[in-house]
């Protein structure tokens with residue numbers, strides 16, 4: 162296409178995409194947009210770093226050829242007042258991959274966000290924001306190394322879609338009249354109105370991308386984040402559609418969190434990703450208190466916008482918060498932060514967010530060695546305490562440098578040589594160790610884990626005791642009583658008798674069948690006083706139903722067995738009481 166102001170470098174070659182497969186030449190043309198405010202400072206610094214890493218990694222065999230594209234204030238100058246030139250969009254489509262600096266959006270008035278428009282025009286439906294800690298970066302958390310999460314934010318729907326009607330306008334009055342008169346809605350007459358569309362199509366493609374990412378990158382879990390208890394037909398529907406995609410399209414490689422406990426006793430099966438969900442308000446607390454519970458988050462536009470800035474604060478702040486806007490084939494990488502206008506042209510801010518957006522871009526085009534060089538050299542600069550102002554204010558003994566000087570220091574490290582293999586191995590060992598620790602926690606204290614991780618117990622498998630103490634019919638009652646005292650339990654499970662029936666012996670049996678009848682525990686065996694048959698339920702029995710069985714049969718314990726009759730655990734009135742007391746009880750609506 163003939164462009165008016167865009168120049169494609171002659172030595173570069175365009176990336177091509179055929180049948181959804183991307184082909185990247187060794188001299189690809191990538192688009193860049195400087196952006197407003199701090200955009201030019203960080204873009205200049207980062208381009209030097211990316212180029213240096215590529216040069217070092219491939220010794221001149223590969224090179225990025227940059228094509229400048231325009232949006233925002235610079236575009237308005239070049240294109241005579243046009244902040245959002247159509248040819249910039251065309252060029253991104255032609256080049257497939259671009260990186261952009263932040264763009265200014267006026268608040269409460271003026272033009273709509275160029276960032277949002279870009280996402281909508283190119284249907285960049287997934288905003289992908291990885292949040293992880295780099296050694297040496299100051300953080301408010303005790304153990305920031307536990308934060309390693311990738312946020313998938315739906316990027317085209319929700320309250321960002323521009324269906325907003327200002328109070329007092331004719332459109333607003335028309336909609337208000339319809340809602341009040343036709344739909345029976347009730348709200349103040351002077352309310353501004355906004356509409357929140359959340360579609361099955363939009364939700365599913367976002368969750369699909371998040372799960373696929375988890376599969377491709379060996380991640381442990383995908384958490385659907387929603388406020389579906391309040392917004393039932395938008396955010397609640399997102400949750401339902403998310404589980405549906407997981408079940409219908411990734412059933413072979415996913416399990417739900419409920420299954421993790423009910424079918425796998427908390428031990429995550431090899432090659433299976435756990436799909437879970439959390440309500441949007443509690444996720445902010447959980448991300449601070451239990452960051453390693455979360456791996457990939459999939460959520461809607463507004464939640465994702467909020468969570469990505471909050472999560473960035475855990476690992477150093479907006480100065481180190483990368484991201485990308487992606488469709489199935491086009492990707493526009495960008496920092497999570499904005500234009501920070503007070504620092505514009507001051508060579509002051511941290512280039513980290515754009516830098517790591519570029520690292521993700523290098524990974525995306527398959528240039529992993531160059532990407533690794535940057536992420537592995539970065540902590541070395543931090544170890545020397547050479548940092549920009551934002552880190553310096555939270556770091557003792559730091560040498561504060563400007564944006565471009567930070568770039569110099571990083572380039573020096575990159576060129577100094579990094580032992581990529583050893584460092585990669587160290588990182589992968591660390592991830593494996595942490596994964597094991599999480600599993601041990603789930604296995605040893607499933608109930609505590611559940612409550613602390615924000616799940617509400619709903620089924621018997623959530624509350625049952627899994628470590629069963631069993632005796633046989635032939636055990637003497639005296640020995641059995643000794644076992645009960647030693648293990649501090651009020652009952653023992655009795656192995657199946659000749660008819661294959663499990664039994665149970667409780668403290669109550671001792672009191673009513675031994676003490677009351679004046680018999681000796683040494684003279685009797687368990688088989689003589691145990692109760693049979695025992696009521697058995699499946700692990701997915703809802704707590705309400707379990708309570709019903711306990712009440713109707715006037716018993717206090719239920720055995721829990723799978724569909725093949727394999728005993729999994731036991732649950733008692735005390736377990737149900739404890740779970741409800743700790744987590745609260747949500748009666749069915």
Ligand SMILES: NC(=O)C1=CN([C@@H]2O[C@H](COP(=O)(O)OP(=O)(O)OC[C@H]3O[C@@H](n4cnc5c(N)ncnc54)[C@H](OP(=O)(O)O)[C@@H]3O)[C@@H](O)[C@H]2O)C=CC1
Pocket residue numbers: 199262263264265266267276479480481495496497498499500501502510511512513514551
């Ligand atoms: N995708 C995009 O292009 C985005 C654009 N925006 C737009 O940016 C403009 C300004 O938004 P605002 O809400 O102020 O948010 P910003 O993200 O621009 O800035 C908020 C604060 O974050 C810190 N910060 C941001 N970037 C860096 C950096 N690179 N290094 C160190 N610290 C950084 C600064 O903190 P401190 O003051 O503590 O030093 C800064 O004052 C608005 O017009 C907004 O619409 C906002 C978000 C995304």
Ligand SMILES: O=C(O)CCC(=O)C(=O)O
Pocket residue numbers: 264265266274275276277466497499
């Ligand atoms: O478009 C804007 O100005 C803000 C966008 C934003 O906050 C984001 O993308 O995270």
Ligand SMILES: [Mg+2]
Pocket residue numbers: 466467470497
């Ligand atoms: Mg934001």
